[in-house]
Amino acid sequence: MALADISERIANAELAAGRDAGSVQLIAVSKVQPNERVASVLEEGHRCFGENKVQEAGGKWPDFRETYDGVDLHLIGPLQSNKARQAFELFQSIHTLDRPKLATTFARLAQEMGYCPDMFIQVNTGEEPQKAGVMPREVDAFVAECVSLDLPVKGLMCIPPVEEEASLHFALLAKMAKRNGLSCLSMGMSSDFERAISFGATHIRVGSAIFGDRVPN
Ligand SMILES: *Cc1c(COP(=O)(O)O)cnc(C)c1O
Numbered sequence: 001m002a003l004a005d006i007s008e009r010i011a012n013a014e015l016a017a018g019r020d021a022g023s024v025q026l027i028a029v030s031k032v033q034p035n036e037r038v039a040s041v042l043e044e045g046h047r048c049f050g051e052n053k054v055q056e057a058g059g060k061w062p063d064f065r066e067t068y069d070g071v072d073l074h075l076i077g078p079l080q081s082n083k084a085r086q087a088f089e090l091f092q093s094i095h096t097l098d099r100p101k102l103a104t105t106f107a108r109l110a111q112e113m114g115y116c117p118d119m120f121i122q123v124n125t126g127e128e129p130q131k132a133g134v135m136p137r138e139v140d141a142f143v144a145e146c147v148s149l150d151l152p153v154k155g156l157m158c159i160p161p162v163e164e165e166a167s168l169h170f171a172l173l174a175k176m177a178k179r180n181g182l183s184c185l186s187m188g189m190s191s192d193f194e195r196a197i198s199f200g201a202t203h204i205r206v207g208s209a210i211f212g213d214r215v216p217n
Contacts, residue, residue: 002210003028003044010204013197024197027074029189029207032214035060041210042068050095050205052077054086061090075117076157076186076205078132081105088113095120095157095186095203098133100145107149118154120186120203121146123176125169126161133158136176143180155184155202166192170199 010024027050030038038049038060047070051057057073065071075091078098084105087094097103097119110116121143124133134142139156146153156177160169170187177185188196190209197204208214 002212003041003046006206006210009194010197013194017198017200019197024201025203027076027186027203027205028210029076029205030211031056031077031207033207033211034215037211038064042071048072048074050074050076050207051091054079054083054090057090058086074203074205084109088115088117091117093118093120093154095205096122096132097146097151097153098122098124100142103142103146103149103151106151110151116152119146119151120155120157120184121153122157122159123173125158125172126164128161131159131161136172139176140180143182153182155182155186156180157186157203159189160187160192167195167199170196170201174200 010026011021014021014024025048027048028041028046029050031052042064061073073091074093074095075087076095079087079096079102081101088109094117122133123139124131124135127135143153156173158169158173160166173187174185184202185200186203188201188204190206193204193206
């Protein structure tokens with residue numbers, strides 16, 4: 001079973017890194033996957049999932065939640081401010097806080113709604129022009145700004161450039177989180193989650209290794 005297999009590899013990586021058992025949260029990235037595959041992972045008892053689009057998540061998770069209790073949903077894709085309210089309603093964590101406008105929108109919604117999802121600030125560790133995320137040199141100021149808005153910032157998130165050694169990016173993200181007093185690190189995907197765990201990942205986002213290749217709609 002793919003889920004059991006991944007869980008075992010996570011446990012081994014925790015052990016190898018001298019980390020506590022269970023200290024790494026597996027976010028099963030279910031974007032674009034057929035509902036039957038998602039349901040079978042839910043049937044196995046897994047409850048933590050990631051989606052990259054608000055609309056797609058809104059189309060399937062309210063139904064799954066009627067059948068399965070305790071679903072913990074993470075937004076891992078870019079968010080437009082005009083979808084922030086819907087994101088608040090669907091997700092327990094948002095990994096893609098990456099600009100002041102979104103931060104002020106979240107702060108306003110948190111006031112209005114009386115709760116706020118956990119926040120991760122996305123960092124563009126590779127400084128890639130096409131990629132979302134704050135630049136490494138802007139991280140400290142942006143964390144401070146979000147904290148001053150009372151947002152529950154838990155940690156940092158990155159998606160390393162595909163053609164580069166991911167370890168360098170994981171190490172950089174860990175260093176930036178540490179100096180800002182943030183305890184969570186959202187990093188590592190199907191191809192590199194064990195390495196991410198060795199660099200301190202607390203949240204890994206694994207899709208195809210659990211569900212199989214994504215079938216485009
Ligand atoms: C799709 C996606 C993942 C999962 O990728 P896999 O290679 O299938 O594990 C992780 N993080 C983000 C931000 C994604 O968009």
